[in-house]
Amino acid sequence: MLNLSNFSSFFVANWKLNGNMAFINDYFDALNTKSQNCVVVCPPSIYIDKIKKNQKNIFAGAQDVSKFISGAFTGELSAEMLNDMDVKFCLVGHSERRQNFNETNDNIKLKIGNLINNNIIPILCIGESLEEKQNNKTTEVLTKQIKEGIPKISNNENTIIAYEPIWAIGTGLTPTINEIDQIHIKIKKIDDSLNNYKILYGGSVKSSNSKAINEIDSVDGCLIGGASLKIEEFNNIIS
Ligand code: PGA
Numbered sequence: 001m002l003n004l005s006n007f008s009s010f011f012v013a014n015w016k017l018n019g020n021m022a023f024i025n026d027y028f029d030a031l032n033t034k035s036q037n038c039v040v041v042c043p044p045s046i047y048i049d050k051i052k053k054n055q056k057n058i059f060a061g062a063q064d065v066s067k068f069i070s071g072a073f074t075g076e077l078s079a080e081m082l083n084d085m086d087v088k089f090c091l092v093g094h095s096e097r098r099q100n101f102n103e104t105n106d107n108i109k110l111k112i113g114n115l116i117n118n119n120i121i122p123i124l125c126i127g128e129s130l131e132e133k134q135n136n137k138t139t140e141v142l143t144k145q146i147k148e149g150i151p152k153i154s155n156n157e158n159t160i161i162a163y164e165p166i167w168a169i170g171t172g173l174t175p176t177i178n179e180i181d182q183i184h185i186k187i188k189k190i191d192d193s194l195n196n197y198k199i200l201y202g203g204s205v206k207s208s209n210s211k212a213i214n215e216i217d218s219v220d221g222c223l224i225g226g227a228s229l230k231i232e233e234f235n236n237i238i239s
Contacts, residue, residue, distance in 0.1 A: 001088075001116075001119040001120070001121060001157075001158060002038075002059070002088050002121060003157075004038075004121070004156075004157060004160070004198055005157075006038075007037060007038035007057070008036075008037070008220075009037040009038065009214060009220060009221040010037065010038045010040065010160065010198065010200055010220060010221030010222075011035075011037055011038070011039050011040070011221055011222055011224065011234075011237060011238045012040040012042065012061060012089065012091075012123060012162070012200065012202075012221070012222070012223045012224065013039075013040065013041045013042060013224055013228030013229075013234060014042050014063060014091060014094070014202075014223060014224065014225050014228060015041070015042060015043045015044065015063075015228065015229060016063070016096070016225060017044060018044075018229055019043050019044060019047060019229075021047075021050070024043065024047055024050050024051075026231070027231050028051075028052040030231045030232075030235070031052075031058070031231060031234070031235065032235040032238060032239055033054060033057075033058060034239075035057060035238040035239055036057070037057065037221070037238055038057055038059070038221070039057055039058045039059070039238050040058075040059045040060070040061040040088070040089045041053075041058070041059075041060060041061060041228075042060075042061035042062060042063050042089070042090075042091060043060075044063070045062055045063065045064075045077055045082075048060050048062060048082070048085050048087060049085055053086070059088040059089060060085070060086060060087050060088065060089075061087060061088065061089035061090060061091065061123075062077070062082050062087050062089075062090040062091070062120075063090075063091050063094070064077075064090070064091065064092070064094070064097060064111075065077060065078065065079050065082055065090050065092070065111050065114060065115060065120075066078050066079070066111070066114075067107045067110040067111050067114065069114065078114070079111075079114035079115045079117065079118040079120055080118050082115075082118070082120055083118040083119055083120055087120055088120060088121060089120065089121045089122075089123055089160075090111075090115050090120050090121070090122055090123065091122075091123050091125060091162075091223075092108050092111045092112055092115070092122045092123065092124050092125065092149075093105075093108040093111075093124055093125045093126065093145070093149060094125045094164075095125060095127055095164060095166045095169060096169075099166075105144070105145060105148035105149040106148070108124065108148075108149040109148065109149050109150070109151045110151075112124060112149070112150065112151050112153075112154060112159065113151045113153055116151075116153050116154065116158050116159070117153075121158060121159065121160060122154075122158075122159050122160070123160045123161075123162050123200070123223070124145075124146075124149055124150065124159065124160070124161050124162065125162045125164050125202070125223070126141075126142050126145040126146060126149070126161065126162070126163060126164070126187075127141075127142075127163060127164040127165045127166050127168075127169075127202075127203070128141040128142065128165055128166065128167075129141075129166045129167060130166070130167035133165065133167060138165075138183065139186055142163070142183070142186070142187060142190065143190050146161070146187070146190050146191070146194070147190070147191075155193065156193075156194075156195075156196040156197045156198070159197065160197070160198045160199075160200060160220075161187060161194075161197050161198070161199045161200070162199070162200040162201070162202050162223045163180075163183060163184060163187060163199060163200070163201055163202070164201075164202035164203045164223060165203050166203075167203075168202075168203025168204050169202070169203045169204070169225065170204070170225060170226060171203075171204060172204050173203075173204060174203055174204045174205075174209060174213075175203075177212055177213065177216060180201050180213060180216055180218075180219065181216045181217070181218050181219075184199045184201070184216070184218035184219060185218050187199055188218070198220040198221070199218065199219065199220055200219070200220055200221045200222055200223050201213055201216075201219050201221075201222055201223070202222060202223030202224065202225070204226075205222045205223070205224045205227060205237065206224075206226075206227040206233060206237070207227065207232075207233050207236035207237050210222055210224075210236075210237040222237065224237060
C-alpha cells in the first residue's frame with residue numbers, strides 16, 4: 001500500500017463513463033508529470049492498464065470494486081484483480097453509484113474492507129443532497145455515511161475520505177471556502193479516529209477555484225470530474 005504521508009496533496013481524476021484509446025494517448029502525452037502532488041487517474045476500468053503511471057506520483061485508480069471476493073458474479077471486478085493491475089486507489093460510494101446503482105452503506109463497508117485487504121486505498125465519497133442541506137441535515141447525513149460505511153480495519157493510513165456535496169457535482173456550484181473548511185473540520189470530529197484522515201473536496205473543482213480550495217488547512221486535495229477530462233485544466237489544477 002502507498003504511504004499517504006509521502007504526499008501533502010492528492011488530486012484524483014474521476015473520468016466517469018468517458019474516454020477512449022485516442023483520448024488516453026493524447027491525455028498522457030500532455031499530462032504534467034512534474035507535479036509534486038499525488039495524482040490519481042480513475043478511467044473506466046477497461047482502460048486501467050493503459051494509464052501511464054509512474055513510480056513517483058502518478059497512479060491508476062478505479063471508480064468502483066465488487067463487494068464480493070470471487071465467484072459467480074457476472075460483470076464484477078474484485079479488489080484482488082484491481083491490485084493485480086497495479087491499481088493503488090479506488091473510489092467507493094460515489095453519489096452517482098449511490099443514486100443510480102443502489103449502492104448502500106453496507107456494500108460500501110464490504111468494498112472498503114476488500115480494498116484494504118488487497119493493499120488498495122479506498123476513497124470513500126460522502127455528501128448531502130441540496131434538500132438535505134436546505135433542511136440542515138448535512139452533519140446527520142455525513143455522520144450516517146461514515147458510521148455505517150467505514151469498517152473497523154480503516155485508519156488514516158489506509159483510507160481517504162472525499163466530501164462531495166451532491167448539489168455541487170457537475171453543476172458549477174460549490175460551497176464557500178468557509179463552508180468547506182467547517183464541514184471538513186466537522187467530519188474529523190464525527191469520531192476521534194477520523195482526526196488524522198486525509199479529506200479531499202469534490203464538486204465543480206476547476207483551475208479557477210482549485211488553488212483557493214487547496215489552501216484550506218482542512219483540505220488535503222481534490223476529487224475532480226468534468227475538469228479532469230480537459231488536460232489543460234487538469235494540468236493547472238495539479239501544478
Ligand atoms: P465534477 O464531479 O468535478 O464534474 O463536479 C466530481 C465528481 O463527481 O467526483
